[in-house]
Amino acid sequence: MDSVLFFIFVRMKPTRKEEIIQVAASLFKEKGYSAVSMRDIAQAMDIKAASLYNHIAGKQEILSTLILEVAYEFTAAMNNVATESLTPLEKLENIINFHIDITINYAENIAALNNDWMHLEGDDRQRVVRMREAYEDNFRKIIKEGIEKGDFNAKHPEVILFSILSTLRTLYLWNEKRGKLDVNILKKDMVNTLIHGIV
Amino acid sequence: MDSVLFFIFVRMKPTRKEEIIQVAASLFKEKGYSAVSMRDIAQAMDIKAASLYNHIAGKQEILSTLILEVAYEFTAAMNNVATESLTPLEKLENIINFHIDITINYAENIAALNNDWMHLEGDDRQRVVRMREAYEDNFRKIIKEGIEKGDFNAKHPEVILFSILSTLRTLYLWNEKRGKLDVNILKKDMVNTLIHGIV
């Protein structure tokens, strides 16, 4: 009899801590970190605020968990693309694609990263700022390389960088009301729009 | 002797109320509405928090003033463009241009509009949401018209709309560190990038 390889995908039941972080993330996305109280989070879970502290160290831990988690995702994905031997155009396509992928799985984390990073305390804020700067530098190098090679036509790389980054960072706001698009169609359209323009 | 026409530009000294709103706007942009206390605002003006109430009704009034002010600006500008008899491409160029102009004069207001509209109370929130929906509808019609006429090539207008709007709405984050660009150069580059892409 042939040997068979089973791939069993198990969706692990989330720990109570993970549940809290997820519920908090949803509230943070809706109203922002500062406007959400521990009692708000507790109420959304049908428990009392003090009970949260059996599972987490405090409000700040929720924020730093959310932000650092997705910051590492972006950093890893960007480092992968940057070190591969691809044309600048191919790299740019890859960046757009992984941005969409990460956004699908980490929309609430991205909301916190974009809007509440300044409320991180201690070393965490500096670490996140540095990761974002490194990310942008990688992105900038790819665009500059594309301009030098003549693949991209633009005078100022900053305008391109800003435009594309703005769009990608805001992707977490795409909602079903705007149309339930298939992921691969969205990727294709987004690549087309950002790279080839609209005329 | 020839008659001479004098244009005298007077920068009116701001009222105390306007000063407060401006200082608050700067703090709101930095940390968000909920994370800024009346005592923070007062401290930035070297007075006590209670003194603020000689000039304003409350914290909420500051927020609604900031947001409604710039929301009307965008609505008026968009209505102007939408009712003019221009090609979709020309309309789009006009939109990009007035977005940059308004951003220069109302960066802090736009930050509040983008990030703190949900903290508006009473009728104000609904009014702002409706204005934004009307704005987007106007924008969407222009893009659809461009697609139908064959001026724009895209399958889904939503992707274009989302991409351009994301970039324009985020313009308030452009800082000097990113390069002090002349306004007209920025306009030209932005039009080029958003419309013709980068290849």
Place this chain on the structure above:
DNA sequence: AAATCTAACTAACAATCGTTAGTTTTGTGG
């Protein structure tokens, strides 16, 4: 059955929040 663990609870803490009331200082026009 006893012991341990998990996850909730009540009660309270000091700090801070937006805001009000009443008072004093400051600047200006008559």
Place this chain on the structure above:
DNA sequence: CCACAAAACTAACGATTGTTAGTTAGATTT
């Protein structure tokens, strides 16, 4: 110099904030 208005002040209010301490109910393990 005086009268008045503008704009600051002190003191305090009730509500809410994040968090801690100590306790309890229920499930699991020994």
